[in-house]
Amino acid sequence: MFALSSSVCFPCRRSLMAASIFPDPARLAVFSRQFTTTPAVLARKGQVQKIRIPSKKAMAAKAKRRAAKEARLVDHSDDMTLESAIAVLRAVEVACPTGCYELFVKTDLRGGGIAVPKGRINIPREPKPRPEDTILVFAEGRQAEEAKRAGAQIVGGTDLIEGILSSRLKANTILCTPSLIRAITPRLGRFLGPIGLMPTERRGTVTDDVAGYIKRIKSSSEWKADRAGNIRMPVARMDFPLEDVVTNFRYVMESIKRVTGNVKLRDQREENTRKVTPIMKVTLSSRNAPSIPISDY
Structure with a gap:
């Protein structure tokens, strides 16, 4: 005869010695506490949801709508x-x-x-005396001589890069010939780009006619x-x-x-x-x- 324990599992309100009294698995299942687990849902191949990336046209339209909304809020x-x-x-x-x-x-x-x-x-009528611009030109040979005669203060080749990076050479306008633009872009692109001084073809500061460009900016x-x-x-x-x-x-x-x-x-x-x-x-x-x-x- 088995000695029964008075110990009781309070959450289940059943005796802890139920297994020794009822060795039958069918009866044991009645007195044992049941636990369930939820299997992980595995994503099937080809059914992964893709992130939608808006096009440039959609982003431009969104920015235009946002600007129009903000404009309506202005008094x-x-x-x-x-x-x-x-x-x-x-x-x-x-x-x-x-x-x-x-x-x-x-x-x-x-x-x-x-x-x-x-x-x-x-400007048709200048309000103040026009300040003189400091012009730096990346040029070599004949183009360098023409730039100096046109009024450029700093003229040279790739040897000017270190002076610009160390802020020893400062200029309001920087020009470059097409033959040197590839040599200066890797080191000066991130330095001069954010401040708007990097020579680019779109702005006309990458040109073979350096002297002509200097003459134009002298009067503006x-x-x-x-x-x-x-x-x-x-x-x-x-x-x-x-x-x-x-x-x-x-x-x-x-x-x-x-x-x-x-x-x-x-x-x-x-x-x-x-x-x-x-x-x-x-x-x-x-x-x-x-x-x-x-x-x-």
């Missing part, structure tokens, strides 16, 4: 026409006739692969956005006639629109392939006056 109740803004700023700066109208343009660079806007213009001034996409530059002086201020403003904005792709082109194919940098806001201000949003830019 335009304080916007003025260009002539009205000029009149207000001139009244505020009546004691400072040598002050300047400051133009501010905010562009949206959040889309992928958008380069920092940059361009050169020859450069505008450039910062990394946040903001463009700031003086467009006119307070003592300029109204017609000159309007002409300068329109001329600068036309250049900015052309570079950012906000001007409709005659060639529809070229318009579809170029990337557009949206212009979010345009304001005009002065030293002692607040910024006035312009509605008719």
